[in-house]
Amino acid sequence: MVQGSSEKVTVFFRYFLTFFLVVTLNFVIPRAMPGDPVVNLFGEEAYLHPEILQEIRKEFGLDKPLIEQYFLYIENLFTGNFGYSFSFHKPVLEVISEYMWRTILLTLPSTVVGVLFGVYVGSLIAWKKKQVEVVLMIVVYSIPVYWLGIIFLYFFSYKAGIFPLGGAISSFEDVNKLILPSTTIVLHLIAINALMSRAIVSGTMNESFIVTAIAKGLKGETVLRRHVIRASLAPIIAMSAIEFGFAFSGSILVEIVFSYPGIGLLIWEAVRVRDYPILQAIFILVAIIVISANAIADLISKAIDPRLRS
Protein backbone atom coordinates (compact mmCIF):
# COMPACT_ATOMS: atom_id res chain seq x y z
CA MET A 1 0.00 0.00 0.00
CA VAL A 2 2.93 2.28 0.78
CA GLN A 3 4.23 1.56 -2.69
CA GLY A 4 0.86 2.47 -4.16
CA SER A 5 0.74 5.85 -2.47
CA SER A 6 4.27 6.78 -3.53
CA GLU A 7 3.23 5.89 -7.09
CA LYS A 8 0.32 8.30 -6.72
CA VAL A 9 2.69 11.02 -5.56
CA THR A 10 4.91 10.43 -8.61
CA VAL A 11 1.95 10.67 -10.97
CA PHE A 12 0.66 13.79 -9.26
CA PHE A 13 4.15 15.28 -9.38
CA ARG A 14 4.37 14.53 -13.10
CA TYR A 15 1.12 16.31 -13.93
CA PHE A 16 2.08 19.19 -11.68
CA LEU A 17 5.39 19.43 -13.54
CA THR A 18 3.60 19.36 -16.91
CA PHE A 19 1.31 22.13 -15.81
CA PHE A 20 4.21 24.14 -14.38
CA LEU A 21 6.16 23.71 -17.62
CA VAL A 22 3.26 24.89 -19.76
CA VAL A 23 2.63 27.92 -17.57
CA THR A 24 6.31 28.82 -17.49
CA LEU A 25 6.77 28.37 -21.24
CA ASN A 26 3.86 30.69 -21.71
CA PHE A 27 5.61 33.25 -19.51
CA VAL A 28 9.02 32.86 -21.10
CA ILE A 29 8.14 32.78 -24.82
CA PRO A 30 6.95 36.38 -25.31
CA ARG A 31 9.73 37.74 -23.08
CA ALA A 32 12.58 35.72 -24.57
CA MET A 33 11.69 35.96 -28.25
CA PRO A 34 13.25 38.59 -30.49
CA GLY A 35 11.47 41.92 -30.58
CA ASP A 36 9.85 44.31 -28.14
CA PRO A 37 8.29 42.32 -25.26
CA VAL A 38 5.40 44.76 -25.04
CA VAL A 39 4.56 44.08 -28.67
CA ASN A 40 5.14 40.35 -28.11
CA LEU A 41 2.81 40.41 -25.12
CA PHE A 42 0.03 42.68 -26.29
CA GLY A 43 0.39 43.13 -30.04
CA GLU A 44 1.41 46.18 -32.05
CA GLU A 45 -1.88 47.92 -31.54
CA ALA A 46 -1.03 48.36 -27.87
CA TYR A 47 0.99 51.47 -28.71
CA LEU A 48 -2.09 53.07 -30.28
CA HIS A 49 -3.82 53.09 -26.91
CA PRO A 50 -1.29 54.59 -24.49
CA GLU A 51 -3.73 54.92 -21.58
CA ILE A 52 -4.80 51.25 -21.64
CA LEU A 53 -1.20 50.21 -22.20
CA GLN A 54 -0.12 52.17 -19.10
CA GLU A 55 -2.71 50.35 -17.02
CA ILE A 56 -1.70 46.94 -18.38
CA ARG A 57 1.99 47.58 -17.83
CA LYS A 58 1.16 48.19 -14.19
CA GLU A 59 -1.13 45.16 -14.00
CA PHE A 60 1.54 42.84 -15.38
CA GLY A 61 4.39 44.65 -13.63
CA LEU A 62 6.47 45.02 -16.77
CA ASP A 63 8.71 47.57 -15.07
CA LYS A 64 9.51 45.15 -12.24
CA PRO A 65 12.14 42.38 -12.09
CA LEU A 66 11.32 39.13 -13.90
CA ILE A 67 10.73 37.13 -10.70
CA GLU A 68 8.08 39.58 -9.55
CA GLN A 69 6.59 39.60 -13.05
CA TYR A 70 6.37 35.83 -12.85
CA PHE A 71 4.46 35.84 -9.58
CA LEU A 72 2.16 38.56 -10.86
CA TYR A 73 1.63 36.47 -13.99
CA ILE A 74 0.69 33.39 -11.92
CA GLU A 75 -1.66 35.50 -9.84
CA ASN A 76 -3.28 36.93 -12.97
CA LEU A 77 -3.59 33.44 -14.39
CA PHE A 78 -5.46 32.12 -11.38
CA THR A 79 -7.82 35.10 -11.30
CA GLY A 80 -8.57 34.60 -15.00
CA ASN A 81 -6.83 37.80 -16.07
CA PHE A 82 -5.32 36.89 -19.44
CA GLY A 83 -4.75 40.45 -20.55
CA TYR A 84 -6.50 42.70 -23.01
CA SER A 85 -7.06 42.08 -26.68
CA PHE A 86 -6.52 45.29 -28.61
CA SER A 87 -7.99 43.99 -31.83
CA PHE A 88 -11.24 42.90 -30.14
CA HIS A 89 -11.27 45.78 -27.63
CA LYS A 90 -12.16 43.35 -24.87
CA PRO A 91 -10.46 41.39 -22.11
CA VAL A 92 -9.04 38.19 -23.57
CA LEU A 93 -11.03 35.88 -21.34
CA GLU A 94 -14.28 37.45 -22.58
CA VAL A 95 -13.28 36.94 -26.21
CA ILE A 96 -12.23 33.35 -25.66
CA SER A 97 -15.28 32.31 -23.68
CA GLU A 98 -17.40 33.54 -26.60
CA TYR A 99 -15.63 31.08 -28.89
CA MET A 100 -14.60 28.22 -26.62
CA TRP A 101 -18.05 26.70 -26.08
CA ARG A 102 -18.56 26.30 -29.81
CA THR A 103 -15.29 24.39 -30.10
CA ILE A 104 -16.30 22.16 -27.21
CA LEU A 105 -19.69 21.62 -28.83
CA LEU A 106 -17.84 20.45 -31.95
CA THR A 107 -15.03 18.51 -30.29
CA LEU A 108 -16.63 16.63 -27.43
CA PRO A 109 -19.29 14.65 -29.36
CA SER A 110 -16.84 14.07 -32.22
CA THR A 111 -14.24 12.69 -29.82
CA VAL A 112 -16.72 10.33 -28.17
CA VAL A 113 -17.99 8.98 -31.50
CA GLY A 114 -14.52 8.90 -33.05
CA VAL A 115 -12.96 7.05 -30.13
CA LEU A 116 -15.77 4.49 -29.81
CA PHE A 117 -15.88 3.67 -33.53
CA GLY A 118 -12.11 3.81 -33.86
CA VAL A 119 -11.50 1.42 -30.97
CA TYR A 120 -14.15 -0.94 -32.32
CA VAL A 121 -12.67 -0.94 -35.83
CA GLY A 122 -9.11 -1.19 -34.49
CA SER A 123 -9.82 -4.16 -32.22
CA LEU A 124 -11.64 -5.92 -35.03
CA ILE A 125 -8.74 -5.38 -37.42
CA ALA A 126 -6.28 -6.67 -34.83
CA TRP A 127 -8.42 -9.68 -33.92
CA LYS A 128 -9.01 -10.75 -37.51
CA LYS A 129 -5.42 -9.83 -38.47
CA LYS A 130 -6.65 -7.84 -41.49
CA GLN A 131 -4.11 -6.08 -43.66
CA VAL A 132 -6.24 -4.22 -46.21
CA GLU A 133 -8.16 -2.37 -43.50
CA VAL A 134 -4.94 -1.26 -41.83
CA VAL A 135 -3.76 0.26 -45.09
CA LEU A 136 -7.15 1.96 -45.49
CA MET A 137 -6.87 3.46 -42.00
CA ILE A 138 -3.31 4.63 -42.70
CA VAL A 139 -4.58 6.35 -45.85
CA VAL A 140 -7.37 8.14 -43.96
CA TYR A 141 -4.92 9.10 -41.21
CA SER A 142 -2.46 10.58 -43.73
CA ILE A 143 -4.99 12.86 -45.36
CA PRO A 144 -4.57 16.26 -43.69
CA VAL A 145 -7.77 16.79 -41.74
CA TYR A 146 -8.27 20.33 -43.01
CA TRP A 147 -7.80 19.18 -46.61
CA LEU A 148 -10.50 16.55 -46.09
CA GLY A 149 -12.63 19.44 -44.84
CA ILE A 150 -11.87 21.49 -47.95
CA ILE A 151 -12.85 18.57 -50.19
CA PHE A 152 -16.09 18.01 -48.26
CA LEU A 153 -16.86 21.71 -48.40
CA TYR A 154 -16.24 21.78 -52.13
CA PHE A 155 -18.38 18.74 -52.95
CA PHE A 156 -21.20 18.88 -50.44
CA SER A 157 -21.59 22.61 -49.96
CA TYR A 158 -20.37 24.25 -53.14
CA LYS A 159 -21.20 21.59 -55.74
CA ALA A 160 -24.17 19.76 -54.26
CA GLY A 161 -25.42 22.54 -52.03
CA ILE A 162 -26.59 20.10 -49.36
CA PHE A 163 -24.89 21.91 -46.52
CA PRO A 164 -24.27 25.62 -45.91
CA LEU A 165 -20.85 26.97 -46.83
CA GLY A 166 -20.10 27.54 -43.18
CA GLY A 167 -20.66 29.94 -40.37
CA ALA A 168 -21.88 30.13 -36.82
CA ILE A 169 -24.67 28.19 -35.21
CA SER A 170 -27.11 30.54 -33.58
CA SER A 171 -30.27 28.48 -33.29
CA PHE A 172 -31.36 24.88 -33.31
CA GLU A 173 -32.02 24.83 -37.08
CA ASP A 174 -28.34 25.62 -37.62
CA VAL A 175 -27.33 22.17 -36.47
CA ASN A 176 -26.62 21.22 -40.09
CA LYS A 177 -23.67 23.60 -39.99
CA LEU A 178 -22.13 21.21 -37.49
CA ILE A 179 -22.58 18.09 -39.62
CA LEU A 180 -19.75 18.53 -42.12
CA PRO A 181 -17.09 19.77 -39.68
CA SER A 182 -17.86 17.05 -37.15
CA THR A 183 -17.93 14.34 -39.83
CA THR A 184 -14.47 15.47 -40.90
CA ILE A 185 -13.11 15.31 -37.35
CA VAL A 186 -14.83 11.99 -36.63
CA LEU A 187 -13.35 10.33 -39.74
CA HIS A 188 -9.90 11.54 -38.80
CA LEU A 189 -10.26 10.37 -35.19
CA ILE A 190 -11.58 6.96 -36.25
CA ALA A 191 -8.41 6.45 -38.30
CA ILE A 192 -6.06 7.51 -35.46
CA ASN A 193 -7.90 5.49 -32.84
CA ALA A 194 -8.20 2.42 -35.04
CA LEU A 195 -4.45 2.42 -35.71
CA MET A 196 -3.53 2.97 -32.08
CA SER A 197 -5.97 0.45 -30.62
CA ARG A 198 -4.95 -2.06 -33.27
CA ALA A 199 -1.37 -1.77 -32.00
CA ILE A 200 -2.52 -2.18 -28.38
CA VAL A 201 -4.82 -5.16 -29.08
CA SER A 202 -2.20 -6.89 -31.26
CA GLY A 203 0.24 -6.43 -28.38
CA THR A 204 -2.20 -8.07 -25.97
CA MET A 205 -2.79 -10.94 -28.38
CA ASN A 206 0.93 -11.81 -28.27
CA GLU A 207 0.74 -12.27 -24.48
CA SER A 208 0.99 -15.78 -23.15
CA PHE A 209 -2.34 -15.66 -21.25
CA ILE A 210 -4.15 -15.33 -24.57
CA VAL A 211 -2.33 -18.40 -25.90
CA THR A 212 -3.40 -20.19 -22.70
CA ALA A 213 -7.00 -19.09 -23.19
CA ILE A 214 -7.03 -20.38 -26.75
CA ALA A 215 -5.21 -23.58 -25.75
CA LYS A 216 -7.72 -24.43 -23.08
CA GLY A 217 -10.35 -24.42 -25.79
CA LEU A 218 -12.30 -21.22 -25.20
CA LYS A 219 -14.39 -20.01 -28.09
CA GLY A 220 -12.86 -17.19 -30.11
CA GLU A 221 -15.49 -14.70 -29.11
CA THR A 222 -15.06 -15.48 -25.43
CA VAL A 223 -11.31 -15.02 -25.67
CA LEU A 224 -11.86 -11.67 -27.36
CA ARG A 225 -14.45 -10.44 -24.87
CA ARG A 226 -13.06 -11.77 -21.62
CA HIS A 227 -9.33 -11.70 -22.16
CA VAL A 228 -8.24 -9.53 -25.06
CA ILE A 229 -10.55 -6.54 -24.67
CA ARG A 230 -10.35 -6.50 -20.89
CA ALA A 231 -6.58 -6.53 -20.87
CA SER A 232 -6.40 -3.82 -23.55
CA LEU A 233 -8.97 -1.53 -21.99
CA ALA A 234 -6.67 0.44 -19.66
CA PRO A 235 -4.12 1.47 -22.30
CA ILE A 236 -6.96 2.27 -24.69
CA ILE A 237 -8.49 4.67 -22.15
CA ALA A 238 -5.12 6.29 -21.56
CA MET A 239 -4.74 6.62 -25.33
CA SER A 240 -8.14 8.20 -25.86
CA ALA A 241 -7.22 11.04 -23.50
CA ILE A 242 -4.26 11.86 -25.71
CA GLU A 243 -6.73 11.77 -28.60
CA PHE A 244 -8.56 14.62 -26.97
CA GLY A 245 -5.52 16.75 -27.68
CA PHE A 246 -5.56 15.59 -31.30
CA ALA A 247 -9.25 16.41 -31.49
CA PHE A 248 -8.55 19.97 -30.41
CA SER A 249 -5.77 20.37 -32.95
CA GLY A 250 -8.00 18.85 -35.63
CA SER A 251 -10.84 21.10 -34.63
CA ILE A 252 -8.63 24.19 -34.84
CA LEU A 253 -7.84 23.36 -38.47
CA VAL A 254 -11.31 22.20 -39.49
CA GLU A 255 -13.01 25.29 -38.04
CA ILE A 256 -10.85 27.47 -40.28
CA VAL A 257 -12.04 25.59 -43.35
CA PHE A 258 -15.72 25.82 -42.44
CA SER A 259 -15.43 29.34 -40.98
CA TYR A 260 -16.97 27.91 -37.85
CA PRO A 261 -16.43 30.55 -35.16
CA GLY A 262 -14.63 28.51 -32.52
CA ILE A 263 -11.11 28.58 -31.15
CA GLY A 264 -9.63 27.62 -34.53
CA LEU A 265 -11.16 30.53 -36.40
CA LEU A 266 -10.11 32.77 -33.52
CA ILE A 267 -6.51 31.57 -33.97
CA TRP A 268 -6.70 32.24 -37.72
CA GLU A 269 -8.00 35.74 -37.00
CA ALA A 270 -5.45 36.36 -34.23
CA VAL A 271 -2.59 35.29 -36.51
CA ARG A 272 -3.90 37.61 -39.22
CA VAL A 273 -4.08 40.69 -36.99
CA ARG A 274 -1.10 39.57 -34.88
CA ASP A 275 -3.04 39.53 -31.61
CA TYR A 276 -0.71 37.67 -29.31
CA PRO A 277 -2.63 37.67 -25.99
CA ILE A 278 -5.39 35.63 -27.64
CA LEU A 279 -2.97 32.96 -28.90
CA GLN A 280 -1.23 32.81 -25.54
CA ALA A 281 -4.47 32.32 -23.64
CA ILE A 282 -5.76 29.71 -26.10
CA PHE A 283 -2.53 27.75 -25.72
CA ILE A 284 -2.76 27.72 -21.95
CA LEU A 285 -6.46 26.83 -21.88
CA VAL A 286 -6.14 24.00 -24.41
CA ALA A 287 -3.10 22.72 -22.53
CA ILE A 288 -5.01 22.73 -19.23
CA ILE A 289 -7.94 20.86 -20.78
CA VAL A 290 -5.68 18.25 -22.38
CA ILE A 291 -3.54 17.78 -19.27
CA SER A 292 -6.64 17.35 -17.09
CA ALA A 293 -8.10 14.83 -19.54
CA ASN A 294 -4.85 12.87 -19.34
CA ALA A 295 -4.81 12.97 -15.55
CA ILE A 296 -8.39 11.70 -15.38
CA ALA A 297 -7.69 8.94 -17.90
CA ASP A 298 -4.61 7.96 -15.91
CA LEU A 299 -6.74 7.61 -12.77
CA ILE A 300 -9.44 5.61 -14.56
CA SER A 301 -7.02 3.22 -16.24
CA LYS A 302 -5.24 2.62 -12.91
CA ALA A 303 -8.58 2.00 -11.23
CA ILE A 304 -9.66 -0.67 -13.73
CA ASP A 305 -6.32 -2.37 -14.31
CA PRO A 306 -4.57 -3.72 -11.20
CA ARG A 307 -1.41 -4.42 -13.22
CA LEU A 308 -0.78 -0.68 -13.51
CA ARG A 309 -1.00 -0.13 -9.77
CA SER A 310 2.07 -2.06 -8.70
Add this chain to the structure above:
Amino acid sequence: MKVSILTVAFFILLAIFSDQVVELVPLKRGEIFSPPSSDHLLGTNDVGEDVLKELIIATKVSVVISLFSATLSAILGLFIGIFSGYYRSLTAKIFETFTEVFLVIPTLPLLIVFSFHLPPSIFNIILLIALFSWPSMARIVRARVFQLRNSGFVQSAILFGASDFRIILHHIIPNLSEIFFARFSMLVAYSLIVESSLSFIGLADPTNKSWGAMLHYALKRGAILNDAWWCFVPPGVCIALLAVSFLLLSFEFEKVRLTEKFSINK
Protein backbone atom coordinates in the same frame (compact mmCIF):
# COMPACT_ATOMS: atom_id res chain seq x y z
CA MET B 1 6.09 -1.72 -49.74
CA LYS B 2 7.56 -1.27 -53.22
CA VAL B 3 4.99 1.35 -54.10
CA SER B 4 5.76 3.40 -51.02
CA ILE B 5 9.53 3.22 -51.59
CA LEU B 6 8.96 4.36 -55.17
CA THR B 7 6.72 7.24 -54.07
CA VAL B 8 9.21 8.38 -51.44
CA ALA B 9 12.05 8.14 -53.96
CA PHE B 10 10.01 10.06 -56.52
CA PHE B 11 9.30 12.96 -54.18
CA ILE B 12 12.87 13.11 -52.85
CA LEU B 13 14.28 13.15 -56.40
CA LEU B 14 11.74 15.77 -57.40
CA ALA B 15 12.80 17.87 -54.41
CA ILE B 16 16.50 17.55 -55.25
CA PHE B 17 16.05 18.35 -58.93
CA SER B 18 13.16 20.78 -58.56
CA ASP B 19 15.15 23.69 -60.02
CA GLN B 20 15.84 21.71 -63.16
CA VAL B 21 12.34 20.20 -63.44
CA VAL B 22 10.67 23.58 -63.07
CA GLU B 23 12.37 24.76 -66.24
CA LEU B 24 10.52 22.09 -68.20
CA VAL B 25 7.23 23.74 -67.24
CA PRO B 26 6.29 26.74 -69.37
CA LEU B 27 6.56 29.69 -66.99
CA LYS B 28 4.38 32.30 -68.65
CA ARG B 29 1.59 33.64 -66.51
CA GLY B 30 -1.95 32.87 -67.55
CA GLU B 31 -5.41 34.17 -66.80
CA ILE B 32 -6.38 33.91 -63.14
CA PHE B 33 -8.08 30.66 -62.05
CA SER B 34 -7.91 29.19 -65.54
CA PRO B 35 -8.68 25.44 -65.59
CA PRO B 36 -6.12 22.79 -66.58
CA SER B 37 -5.21 22.99 -70.24
CA SER B 38 -2.29 22.07 -72.49
CA ASP B 39 -0.63 25.39 -71.55
CA HIS B 40 -1.05 24.93 -67.83
CA LEU B 41 -1.36 21.24 -66.98
CA LEU B 42 -2.77 21.98 -63.52
CA GLY B 43 -4.35 25.32 -64.31
CA THR B 44 -3.47 28.64 -62.70
CA ASN B 45 -4.10 30.16 -59.28
CA ASP B 46 -5.53 33.46 -58.02
CA VAL B 47 -2.67 35.50 -59.50
CA GLY B 48 -2.32 33.53 -62.71
CA GLU B 49 0.70 31.50 -61.55
CA ASP B 50 1.01 28.00 -62.96
CA VAL B 51 -0.11 25.55 -60.23
CA LEU B 52 2.19 22.77 -61.45
CA LYS B 53 5.21 25.07 -61.20
CA GLU B 54 4.20 26.13 -57.68
CA LEU B 55 3.65 22.50 -56.74
CA ILE B 56 7.15 21.46 -57.87
CA ILE B 57 8.80 24.31 -55.97
CA ALA B 58 6.68 23.54 -52.91
CA THR B 59 7.80 19.90 -53.06
CA LYS B 60 11.31 21.03 -52.24
CA VAL B 61 10.15 23.07 -49.24
CA SER B 62 7.87 20.36 -47.83
CA VAL B 63 10.31 17.48 -48.33
CA VAL B 64 13.29 19.39 -46.92
CA ILE B 65 11.37 20.49 -43.82
CA SER B 66 9.86 17.09 -43.06
CA LEU B 67 13.06 15.09 -43.65
CA PHE B 68 15.36 17.41 -41.74
CA SER B 69 13.11 17.97 -38.76
CA ALA B 70 12.40 14.24 -38.51
CA THR B 71 16.12 13.43 -38.67
CA LEU B 72 16.91 15.99 -35.99
CA SER B 73 14.17 14.88 -33.63
CA ALA B 74 14.90 11.19 -34.25
CA ILE B 75 18.54 11.66 -33.25
CA LEU B 76 17.55 13.74 -30.24
CA GLY B 77 14.98 11.13 -29.21
CA LEU B 78 17.45 8.30 -29.77
CA PHE B 79 20.07 9.85 -27.49
CA ILE B 80 17.62 10.77 -24.76
CA GLY B 81 15.96 7.37 -25.02
CA ILE B 82 19.24 5.43 -24.76
CA PHE B 83 20.45 7.59 -21.92
CA SER B 84 17.29 7.37 -19.83
CA GLY B 85 16.84 3.67 -20.57
CA TYR B 86 20.39 2.55 -19.92
CA TYR B 87 21.44 4.55 -16.90
CA ARG B 88 19.72 4.59 -13.54
CA SER B 89 21.05 7.89 -12.28
CA LEU B 90 18.91 10.81 -11.21
CA THR B 91 19.66 12.62 -14.48
CA ALA B 92 18.31 9.66 -16.41
CA LYS B 93 15.16 9.74 -14.27
CA ILE B 94 14.79 13.47 -14.98
CA PHE B 95 15.09 12.85 -18.71
CA GLU B 96 12.44 10.15 -18.46
CA THR B 97 10.07 12.47 -16.62
CA PHE B 98 10.66 15.18 -19.20
CA THR B 99 9.81 12.76 -21.99
CA GLU B 100 6.53 11.86 -20.33
CA VAL B 101 5.74 15.50 -19.61
CA PHE B 102 6.41 16.63 -23.17
CA LEU B 103 4.20 13.87 -24.53
CA VAL B 104 1.13 15.33 -22.83
CA ILE B 105 1.52 18.94 -23.96
CA PRO B 106 -0.60 19.53 -27.10
CA THR B 107 1.95 20.23 -29.81
CA LEU B 108 -0.02 22.20 -32.39
CA PRO B 109 -1.10 25.10 -30.10
CA LEU B 110 2.43 25.26 -28.65
CA LEU B 111 3.97 25.40 -32.13
CA ILE B 112 1.49 28.07 -33.15
CA VAL B 113 2.55 30.24 -30.22
CA PHE B 114 6.26 29.71 -30.92
CA SER B 115 6.20 30.20 -34.66
CA PHE B 116 4.11 33.31 -34.24
CA HIS B 117 7.08 34.99 -32.59
CA LEU B 118 9.94 33.65 -34.64
CA PRO B 119 10.63 35.06 -38.07
CA PRO B 120 9.16 32.46 -40.44
CA SER B 121 12.08 30.71 -42.10
CA ILE B 122 12.59 27.10 -43.15
CA PHE B 123 15.38 26.76 -40.60
CA ASN B 124 13.21 27.95 -37.70
CA ILE B 125 10.33 25.67 -38.65
CA ILE B 126 12.67 22.66 -38.83
CA LEU B 127 14.09 23.49 -35.42
CA LEU B 128 10.68 24.04 -33.84
CA ILE B 129 9.14 20.81 -35.13
CA ALA B 130 12.24 18.84 -34.10
CA LEU B 131 12.23 20.40 -30.65
CA PHE B 132 8.71 19.18 -29.93
CA SER B 133 8.49 15.82 -31.67
CA TRP B 134 11.37 13.86 -30.09
CA PRO B 135 9.41 12.50 -27.06
CA SER B 136 7.64 9.72 -28.99
CA MET B 137 11.01 8.44 -30.22
CA ALA B 138 12.63 8.80 -26.80
CA ARG B 139 9.86 6.88 -25.09
CA ILE B 140 9.88 3.89 -27.44
CA VAL B 141 13.69 3.73 -27.50
CA ARG B 142 13.83 3.98 -23.72
CA ALA B 143 11.43 1.07 -23.28
CA ARG B 144 13.45 -1.10 -25.68
CA VAL B 145 16.82 -0.15 -24.15
CA PHE B 146 15.47 -0.92 -20.69
CA GLN B 147 14.37 -4.34 -21.91
CA LEU B 148 17.75 -4.97 -23.63
CA ARG B 149 19.74 -3.89 -20.59
CA ASN B 150 18.10 -6.63 -18.55
CA SER B 151 18.60 -9.29 -21.23
CA GLY B 152 21.17 -12.06 -20.93
CA PHE B 153 23.70 -10.90 -23.49
CA VAL B 154 23.98 -7.40 -22.07
CA GLN B 155 24.26 -8.72 -18.52
CA SER B 156 27.06 -11.07 -19.55
CA ALA B 157 28.82 -8.26 -21.42
CA ILE B 158 28.71 -6.26 -18.20
CA LEU B 159 30.08 -9.29 -16.35
CA PHE B 160 32.96 -9.49 -18.81
CA GLY B 161 33.79 -5.92 -17.90
CA ALA B 162 32.77 -4.20 -21.14
CA SER B 163 32.50 -0.45 -20.86
CA ASP B 164 29.10 1.27 -21.06
CA PHE B 165 30.15 2.90 -24.30
CA ARG B 166 31.06 -0.44 -25.85
CA ILE B 167 27.83 -2.08 -24.71
CA ILE B 168 25.72 0.72 -26.07
CA LEU B 169 27.57 0.83 -29.38
CA HIS B 170 27.85 -2.92 -30.01
CA HIS B 171 24.93 -4.47 -28.16
CA ILE B 172 22.20 -1.87 -27.73
CA ILE B 173 22.23 0.28 -30.87
CA PRO B 174 22.26 -2.63 -33.39
CA ASN B 175 19.10 -3.92 -31.70
CA LEU B 176 17.32 -0.62 -32.03
CA SER B 177 17.38 -0.38 -35.81
CA GLU B 178 13.84 -1.61 -36.61
CA ILE B 179 12.31 0.50 -33.84
CA PHE B 180 14.35 3.48 -34.91
CA PHE B 181 13.44 3.28 -38.58
CA ALA B 182 9.78 2.54 -37.89
CA ARG B 183 9.52 5.58 -35.66
CA PHE B 184 11.66 7.70 -37.97
CA SER B 185 9.33 7.07 -40.93
CA MET B 186 6.43 7.96 -38.71
CA LEU B 187 8.19 11.17 -37.63
CA VAL B 188 8.70 12.20 -41.27
CA ALA B 189 4.97 11.79 -41.93
CA TYR B 190 4.19 13.61 -38.70
CA SER B 191 6.52 16.53 -39.48
CA LEU B 192 5.06 16.78 -42.97
CA ILE B 193 1.53 17.02 -41.61
CA VAL B 194 2.47 19.40 -38.78
CA GLU B 195 4.39 21.68 -41.13
CA SER B 196 1.51 21.74 -43.58
CA SER B 197 -0.91 22.56 -40.75
CA LEU B 198 1.21 25.48 -39.55
CA SER B 199 1.54 26.78 -43.10
CA PHE B 200 -2.16 26.31 -43.62
CA ILE B 201 -2.89 28.51 -40.60
CA GLY B 202 -0.68 31.15 -42.21
CA LEU B 203 2.49 30.88 -40.14
CA ALA B 204 4.77 29.85 -42.97
CA ASP B 205 7.55 31.67 -44.75
CA PRO B 206 5.69 33.51 -47.55
CA THR B 207 8.75 33.43 -49.81
CA ASN B 208 9.10 29.64 -49.58
CA LYS B 209 5.63 28.26 -50.08
CA SER B 210 5.10 24.65 -49.05
CA TRP B 211 2.14 22.44 -49.99
CA GLY B 212 0.36 23.62 -46.83
CA ALA B 213 0.93 27.25 -47.76
CA MET B 214 -0.58 26.60 -51.20
CA LEU B 215 -3.70 25.36 -49.44
CA HIS B 216 -3.65 28.43 -47.21
CA TYR B 217 -3.73 30.78 -50.19
CA ALA B 218 -6.25 28.64 -52.04
CA LEU B 219 -8.72 28.86 -49.16
CA LYS B 220 -7.98 32.48 -48.31
CA ARG B 221 -8.36 33.73 -51.87
CA GLY B 222 -11.55 31.93 -52.74
CA ALA B 223 -10.47 28.97 -54.85
CA ILE B 224 -13.55 27.08 -53.67
CA LEU B 225 -15.99 29.81 -54.64
CA ASN B 226 -14.29 30.09 -58.03
CA ASP B 227 -14.71 26.36 -58.58
CA ALA B 228 -10.91 26.14 -58.94
CA TRP B 229 -10.42 22.61 -57.63
CA TRP B 230 -7.02 22.41 -59.34
CA CYS B 231 -5.70 24.89 -56.76
CA PHE B 232 -6.46 22.82 -53.70
CA VAL B 233 -6.63 19.19 -54.85
CA PRO B 234 -2.98 18.67 -56.00
CA PRO B 235 -1.17 19.93 -52.85
CA GLY B 236 -3.44 17.86 -50.60
CA VAL B 237 -2.93 14.76 -52.72
CA CYS B 238 0.84 15.27 -52.53
CA ILE B 239 0.80 15.61 -48.72
CA ALA B 240 -1.40 12.55 -48.33
CA LEU B 241 0.65 10.45 -50.79
CA LEU B 242 3.97 11.20 -49.16
CA ALA B 243 2.59 10.75 -45.63
CA VAL B 244 0.93 7.45 -46.56
CA SER B 245 4.16 6.16 -48.08
CA PHE B 246 6.19 6.95 -44.98
CA LEU B 247 3.55 5.49 -42.66
CA LEU B 248 3.36 2.29 -44.71
CA LEU B 249 7.14 2.02 -44.53
CA SER B 250 6.92 2.45 -40.78
CA PHE B 251 4.25 -0.25 -40.67
CA GLU B 252 6.54 -2.61 -42.61
CA PHE B 253 9.44 -2.03 -40.22
CA GLU B 254 7.17 -2.74 -37.29
CA LYS B 255 5.99 -5.99 -38.88
CA VAL B 256 9.60 -7.08 -39.26
CA ARG B 257 10.04 -6.47 -35.57
CA LEU B 258 6.95 -8.44 -34.60
CA THR B 259 7.91 -11.48 -36.67
CA GLU B 260 11.48 -11.36 -35.35
CA LYS B 261 10.24 -11.18 -31.79
CA PHE B 262 8.00 -14.13 -32.46
CA SER B 263 10.79 -16.24 -33.95
CA ILE B 264 13.06 -15.49 -30.96
CA ASN B 265 10.32 -16.58 -28.57
CA LYS B 266 10.10 -19.88 -30.40
